[in-house]
Amino acid sequence: MKLVDILTRDNIILNLQGNSQTAVIDELVDKLAQNGLTDNPEAFKKAIYKREQEISTAVGYGVAIPHAKSSTVPEPTIVMGRTLQGIDFGGQHTNLIFMIAAPENASNEHLALLSRLSTFLMSETFRAKLLVATSVDEVMKAIEEQDRLQEKDTTDEADSGKYLIGITACMTGIAHTYMAAESLKEAAEKRGMKVKIQTNGANGPENKLTAADIQKADAIVVAHDVRVDTSSLQGKRFIDVPVKKAISDADHLIDQALSYRIRDEKVEQAVQKQEPELEEEKTGLNFYKHIMSGVSYMIPFVVVGGIFIAISFMFGIYAADPESDQYNVIAHFFSQVGGEAAFALMVPILAGFIGYSIADKQGLAPAMIGGMVATIGGSGFLGGMIAGFVGGFAAKFIGKAMAKIPKSFQGLVSVLIVPLLSTLVVGAFMFFILNTPMSMLNQYLEAVLKGLTGINAALLGALLAGMMASDMGGPINKTASAFGLAMFAANIFEPSAALMVGGMVPPLGIALATTIFKNRFTIQEAEAGKASYVLGASFITEGAIPFAAADPLRIIPANIIGAAVGGAVCMALDISLKAPHGGIFVIPIASDKPLLYVGCILLGSIITCLIIGFLKKPIPEKDRNNVKKMSSVL
Known part of the structure; x- marks a missing residue:
């Protein structure tokens, strides 16, 4: 059964009048009744609402598929509605609504309809065609083309x-x-x-x-x-x-x-x-992969610790100190969990999971212990990173050296000999060789960074935020993030603030541009810009990637300039952020100057928006309906 067999032109509403989920459902059910496809619209409407109460049928991508089986429906039917301004359907912004009506006993047909329609709607191009269609004929043509493509895909798959x-x-x-x-x-x-x-x-x-x-x-x-x-x-x-x-x-x-x-x-x-280039790339990937593995496991500890400490400070600077007149037991609780527990585990977790990435379970304990030695000895983030590599490679080397030991002793090797010897190696290296010079280096860097003011602080903020915005999640972005985490582990929180400005500005600036300079973007890009507001506010820099990929020569420079300005102002104002992730959700409690901080983000976003508006030329109205291939970011 093809979709065009059950979604007829009489069942298509291109301009829904309702502005709410309830009003739209009523409108679609009324259309079914007008066409004689249900003999009791109120009973079918109850079946639809019952299904919605179980779980919303909004499926994302601006689409909802309300559906129900009912004895009031003689045969499987679909009615389609479109609202260009969009409505809130089950908590999601929705433009396309497909209501499936099936007879009470039509379980197989009902599921087949739902499956086929869902498959069609996963196509970004198909959805775009439905959104820009100016007549029912164009909608039917798009459906027929998608039916043919589906048949072709199925045939090709069977042949392959x-x-x-x-x-x-x-x-x-x-x-x-x-x-x-x-x-x-x-x-x-x-x-x-x-x-x-x-x-x-x-x-x-x-x-x-x-x-x-x-x-x-x-x-x-x-x-x-x-x-x-x-x-x-x-x-x-x-x-x-x-x-x-x-x-x-x-x-x-x-x-x-x-x-x-x-x-x-x-x-x-x-x-x-x-294919020699692939093996070379794999070798180059390993170092980066090990570090990113450690950082990914470390980040939740950093976020939780930073937020808890920030909450503690809300009761007073010394409210967590039992000897202080400001003492508050709740502040002490948050300080102990965040500062004495979560923060104390940051560097050991970083080191441990770098070791785990290198040598699996055998590398976890020695690397994590090495990370703790780095924390105790003052080596901090950088020392913990080195401890992770030393512990991981020591465990890997010792494990391989003992691979020929009889199997009856392998259990003892893995739980005792390898961890013991590799911990001895990494512990001695950290204690006797690395900790003293690394702690001195950390103290020097801390003194320099704490002494930065005015133009010097602004330059550092511009550099860090610009790096964050340059490749939006790539190696340059990650390098800046690693520096920020190192400073965060040393209780220097200003770089973290600049970095989050650099990560939030690109998607927010692009979103503003799609709103203010609509004629510079296709309709599809303008719709995607709405999602960029949410992604940017949540500190998901990757929301800017589809736009940068489509127009890199204009979008990337605009991102970098806007982010750099926002980061420079942020550092110049000495704004700190005790939670390096979370976007708007952590700013009110983790920043010492939340209003000024939001102002820096808005300043950078507005600059990015204006540069994009200046660099991009208006698109003729007839061409704005053309669909560009954009990569999904969710």
């Missing part, structure tokens, strides 16, 4: 017989993780391949690969900036690359992955000779 699986994981697990997965999926489906990508996002692994998936796979791609568990892939060769490689060059990666089907050593050597 190939199966791609993969895992994607970026440091924050928010944006690049899903962009990489989508890029691999699109490239594979164009070849008619079946595909399944596990995304290790912020909420944990989703779409997890099973043993059956791994067994059937013809090609495997693992794209990650942090450590991922690939033990389940043992016996299968796979492509191992940074996340951005999967986003930008998915086709090439799939070609390489398909050539890795056979694990025979001779074939492996031949492939390596044909």
